[in-house]
Amino acid sequence: MSTQDVTLKPLVVDLFKQLGLYNQASNLVNDAVKDYNPATVSRLLKKHQIGFSVKKPSDKTLQLTVHPFLVVPENAPAFIAKRQGDKFEQLHNNQWQSVDITLLDDSTFIFTIDVLPNTKKSIQAFAAHMSKHTKWYKPVFWLSLLSSLTGLAVPLFTMAVYDRVIGGQAPDILPSIALGGMLAISVLISTRLARAKVLASTSNRLARDLSQLTFYRLLHMPLMVLSRVGISNHIARMRNAEKVRMLLSGPGGGGLVDLPFTLIALFAIMFLSGWLVLVPIGMLILYYLVMKVVNRYVQAASPTVSGEYQNALSELAKNLLQLKAAGDTDGWQTKFMRQCKENSRQNFLYAKRNGLNAAIAHSLSLFTALITVFTGIFLVLNQSISPGALIACVMMIWRITGPAQMAFSSKQKFTMMDVAVKQFDRFMQASTEQSELRLDTPDSSKAPTVSFQHVTLRYKAEGEPALSGVNVDIDAGELVAVIGPNACGKSTLLLSALGVLEAQAGFVTVNGKNLKQYDTEIFRHWVGYSPSQPDIFPGTLAENVRIAKPDATDEEIKAAIVAAGGASFLTSINHNLNIDLLGENNAMLAAIEGSYINLARALIKHSPLLLLDEPLPHRNPQSKQQLISTLLALKGHSTVIFTSHDQDLIKQADKVIVLDKGAVVFAGPIPDDAPTSPSQTDMQESPING
Numbered sequence: 001m002s003t004q005d006v007t008l009k010p011l012v013v014d015l016f017k018q019l020g021l022y023n024q025a026s027n028l029v030n031d032a033v034k035d036y037n038p039a040t041v042s043r044l045l046k047k048h049q050i051g052f053s054v055k056k057p058s059d060k061t062l063q064l065t066v067h068p069f070l071v072v073p074e075n076a077p078a079f080i081a082k083r084q085g086d087k088f089e090q091l092h093n094n095q096w097q098s099v100d101i102t103l104l105d106d107s108t109f110i111f112t113i114d115v116l117p118n119t120k121k122s123i124q125a126f127a128a129h130m131s132k133h134t135k136w137y138k139p140v141f142w143l144s145l146l147s148s149l150t151g152l153a154v155p156l157f158t159m160a161v162y163d164r165v166i167g168g169q170a171p172d173i174l175p176s177i178a179l180g181g182m183l184a185i186s187v188l189i190s191t192r193l194a195r196a197k198v199l200a201s202t203s204n205r206l207a208r209d210l211s212q213l214t215f216y217r218l219l220h221m222p223l224m225v226l227s228r229v230g231i232s233n234h235i236a237r238m239r240n241a242e243k244v245r246m247l248l249s250g251p252g253g254g255g256l257v258d259l260p261f262t263l264i265a266l267f268a269i270m271f272l273s274g275w276l277v278l279v280p281i282g283m284l285i286l287y288y289l290v291m292k293v294v295n296r297y298v299q300a301a302s303p304t305v306s307g308e309y310q311n312a313l314s315e316l317a318k319n320l321l322q323l324k325a326a327g328d329t330d331g332w333q334t335k336f337m338r339q340c341k342e343n344s345r346q347n348f349l350y351a352k353r354n355g356l357n358a359a360i361a362h363s364l365s366l367f368t369a370l371i372t373v374f375t376g377i378f379l380v381l382n383q384s385i386s387p388g389a390l391i392a393c394v395m396m397i398w399r400i401t402g403p404a405q406m407a408f409s410s411k412q413k414f415t416m417m418d419v420a421v422k423q424f425d426r427f428m429q430a431s432t433e434q435s436e437l438r439l440d441t442p443d444s445s446k447a448p449t450v451s452f453q454h455v456t457l458r459y460k461a462e463g464e465p466a467l468s469g470v471n472v473d474i475d476a477g478e479l480v481a482v483i484g485p486n487a488c489g490k491s492t493l494l495l496s497a498l499g500v501l502e503a504q505a506g507f508v509t510v511n512g513k514n515l516k517q518y519d520t521e522i523f524r525h526w527v528g529y530s531p532s533q534p535d536i537f538p539g540t541l542a543e544n545v546r547i548a549k550p551d552a553t554d555e556e557i558k559a560a561i562v563a564a565g566g567a568s569f570l571t572s573i574n575h576n577l578n579i580d581l582l583g584e585n586n587a588m589l590a591a592i593e594g595s596y597i598n599l600a601r602a603l604i605k606h607s608p609l610l611l612l613d614e615p616l617p618h619r620n621p622q623s624k625q626q627l628i629s630t631l632l633a634l635k636g637h638s639t640v641i642f643t644s645h646d647q648d649l650i651k652q653a654d655k656v657i658v659l660d661k662g663a664v665v666f667a668g669p670i671p672d673d674a675p676t677s678p679s680q681t682d683m684q685e686s687p688i689n690g
């Protein structure tokens with residue numbers, strides 16, 4: 001037991017207290033378990049439904065934390081820390097002292113808290129991020145108060161002119177009243193400007209943090225979840241942050257902030273005219289009830305086809321070549337025109353109802369002013385109030401109905417924001433690959449053994465399994481071919497060995513350790529993986545290969561491309577590693593060139609474990625020979641698992657795994673009597689003709 005284990009328990013108790021989880025903290029104190037280690041911490045956080053991530057000190061997203069977190073260095077005492085602005089502070093003897101977390105080395109575990117348990121009392125993730133920008137509340141409050149007070153200037157000025165200057169026959173006081181009014185108006189304008197600036201910068205910072213967090217979590221979510229949810233949903237998540245920004249920095253945000261300050265205008269009316277204040281109060285209630293019904297009527301007509309309309313556009317963009325090749329685009333055009341028409345019809349109806357909404361809101365405001373005048377006239381006639389006071393009251397009515405109108409007309413945006421906030425909270429609760437404590441790092445000194453233990457994997461709960469009870473052992477340094485008909489699960493097998501797909505039953509081990517024990521980032525950095533589809537990113541050839549090894553030299557990149565069989569590709573581009581792959585002249589880079597890049601990314605790592613999905617799509621004989629030589633040279637030094645339909649390549653393998661409908665039908669060395677030529681394999685039943 002290390003000294004750290006002894007001190008970790010009180011720290012976890014303190015962390016729970018810092019998070020406001022007092023009951024849970026006292027439960028921990030009474031808990032019989034005394035010795036905590038990082039694994040205990042991870043288990044406890046999970047048990048208490050606290051969403052967390054395990055990060056390294058160099059992780060930039062530490063800057064986005066909103067809750068205190070636990071830092072567990074390998075060779076130093078653990079401590080609780082929190083972000084304070086751009087810096088960090090550590091809790092020491094109940095005092096927060098500044099600390100530089102980035103100085104700690106990468107063997108440190110940082111348990112950051114993403115979401116608190118989902119109880120009514122807990123602060124949800126969005127609200128926690130919103131309150132992170134605490135500084136905005138105070139200036140917005142004071143600026144709004146000041147602008148509401150100075151907003152009374154014009155009505156009061158008018159009252160003074162009417163009652164004192166005209167009624168009191170005292171034109172000499174006009175300049176001083178005018179000066180006071182001007183001063184108040186200039187304060188009003190400056191406070192409005194300053195408040196708009198604070199709201200814009202707060203909402204921008206909030207949107208930036210939310211986008212970064214969303215992007216970060218998307219990067220770390222399990223592949224299965226990502227592919228199930230679909231790309232359009234991820235884009236919608238990224239847009240949520242934008243929606244929040246637009247609403248808060250737009251007029252709706254200002255209206256919302258102003259709403260509580262309408263009380264000032266109500267008090268002023270009460271002060272000037274006594275019970276006349278009941279008129280605007282009654283009208284506000286009526287306003288609320290009428291607008292609630294009208295808003296429901298408007299919402300019932302919200303367009304529903306805009307999503308399909310967008311999908312039709314992206315489908316068109318994706319299938320443009322097929323459409324052009326087919327020559328007949330009439331069907332598509334008719335379908336699209338139908339969608340366009342329906343989209344326009346729905347938008348028209350929605351706009352019409354929105355117009356009705358605006359008209360009713362405006363009429364209610366006018367109506368409120370009129371009723372105030374009519375009622376107020378009786379007070380003037382029996383001399384309860386002055387005519388100037390009545391005029392001022394009518395002017396102030398606008399300061400009440402204005403924000404109310406703004407808040408109601410933004411109702412749809414608030415509903416959208418509410419949905420976005422709830423979605424964000426749910427998204428933050430979904431576990432990522434970092435919600436597990438994975439401590440092990442792979443041994444890079446030698447080729448590993450790989451073992452699939454009863455692996456069963458389904459992409460969808462109701463579908464057939466892509467892998468079904470796969471049970472195979474691969475020895476260190478073996479060259480293994482995974483073969484079988486299309487869709488039999490070859491790619492899925494490689495992805496499960498890479499650890500990006502997790503089996504629902506069974507597990508994969510590398511060097512005898514369950515993949516779930518390995519630090520995901522270190523493990524994937526260590527493995528060389530090449531997917532079957534070319535993945536080219538915007539940028540140069542060198543940048544594309546350096547994705548796998550950022551510090552690779554130009555010579556290393558060229559050597560990796562040659563080893564992948566791309567010598568002729570290099571010659572065709574004059575060995576220029578700086579060509580822009582998706583630039584104007586290279587945008588149509590053939591798939592085969594993309595596959596050299598994929599393969600070069602895997603080979604440049606000189607990893608002891610290589611997972612190559614279809615490394616030979618359509619090669620010319622020289623490049624095929626080059627790749628075969630590369631794979632043969634790797635035998636004994638690296639464990640290589642590849643999928644292929646190419647007989648010449650399969651023949652080189654020490655072992656073949658034949659899959660059929662996700663199940664292993666043969667695993668072992670190629671039998672001596674197996675057919676070798678493609679023509680033979682096409683005709684005969686054999687392990688290698690899959």
Ligand SMILES: Nc1ncnc2c1ncn2[C@@H]1O[C@H](COP(=O)(O)OP(=O)(O)OP(=O)(O)O)[C@@H](O)[C@H]1O
Nearest residue numbers: 227459460466485486487488489490491492493532
């Ligand atoms: N992201 C996914 N979502 C749902 N099903 C999937 C997904 N990826 C693969 N599948 C399904 O899993 C099964 C196995 O697919 P996989 O790509 O592993 O086969 P394969 O043998 O590599 O095929 P090929 O030789 O065509 O590359 C197929 O039925 C496929 O449709």
